[in-house]
Amino acid sequence: MEHGLRFQLTGDAAERYDAHSHPLMAPFVAALADHVGEGDSVLDLACGTGYMTRAAAMRAGESGRVVGADVNQAxxxxxxxxxxxxxxLVRAPADAIPLGGAEFDVVVCQQGIQFFPDLRAALMEVARVLRPGGRFAATAWAARERSPYHEAQGQAVRATAPGPNDESGPPAAFAMTREHFLSAAEAAGLVDSGVGEVAAEVVLPPLPGFAAAHLTALPFGAEIARRAPDAIPAIAQAITDGLSGYRTSEGVKVPFVSYLLTARKPV
Structure with missing residues (x-):
């Protein structure tokens, strides 16, 4: 079995990710944080640079406990x-968590579950570390065409920088389906599983500067920057042009749609 995630960053790319992905993630972090209560013991799986870990710590408060786990050291x-x-924080893949059984009231995963190489194995680990009756909640992007920024980014990359991109880019980021999650959750012994949606409108930072910075903070964009650095400004301008219909008095305001995946460990 392959351990880990198909989303890896090295060097200063993790710093860029933390700085430039936050505007897109913030509404979905907030939605996921609603599943954490005061005093909860929380595991943030595939925690990345800690967006959700911070939010969970605020919700759980001083009486709670929050652990973040990720396979990516950067x-x-x-x-x-x-x-x-x-x-x-612990370094660990989602399918081999080095923590004891029945330790957590809640396991959350913010925009990481779609990258797990073996979703069933990861959810079996979730079930193992949850206490009886414990809760699981995750966000994962819905189909790319439902989020115009992601769609514009994908079209611009394909048109401007043709060639292989690593699996952390499209389509893996948008590969989660209702059926895949529900079947994996059932196989892992979780119950009351469901798939909802969270939709949010986000005013993007000024384009095309943001589009270029955000692209190079993603694994496939960093590879484009390494292979063809002159392509980045052209891609950023294409993204900007593709979003021209979303200009408002507030700035470029675009909708994003994410699945909200939930389940529970039986009592």
Whole structure:
């Protein structure tokens, strides 16, 4: 079995990811944080640079416990510098969590579950570390065409920088389906599983500067920048042009849609 995630960053790319992905993630972090209560013991799976870990720590409060786990050391290095001292970080893949059984009230996963190489194995680990009756909640992007920014980015990359991109880019980022999650959750022994949606309108930072910075903070964009750095400004301009219909008095305001995946460990 392959361990880990198909979303890996090295060097200063993790810092860029933390800085430039936040505007897109913030509404979905907030939606996921609603599943954490005061005093909860929380595991943030595939925590990355800690967006959700920070939100969980605020919700759980001083009486709670929050652990973030990720396989990517560069992301954890950034998270270490950003998180409050009350949180704990461990380096681990989702399908081999080095923690005891029945330790957590809640396991959350913000925009990471779609990259798990073996979703069933990861959810079996979720079931193992949850206490009886414990809750699981995750976000994962819906189909790319439902989020115009992602669609414009994908079209611009295909048109401007043809060639192989790594699996952390399209289509893997948008590969989660209702059926895949529900069948994996059932196989892992979780119950009351469901798939909802969270939709949010986001005012993007000024384009095309943001489009270029965000692209190079993603694994496939970093590879384009390495292979063909002159392509980045052209891609960023194409993204900007593709979103011209979303200009408002507030700026470029675009909708994003994410699945909200939930389940529970039986009592």
């Amino acid at each position: 992301m954890l290095d950034v998270a270490t510098r950003r998180l409050p001292p009350t949180t704990t």
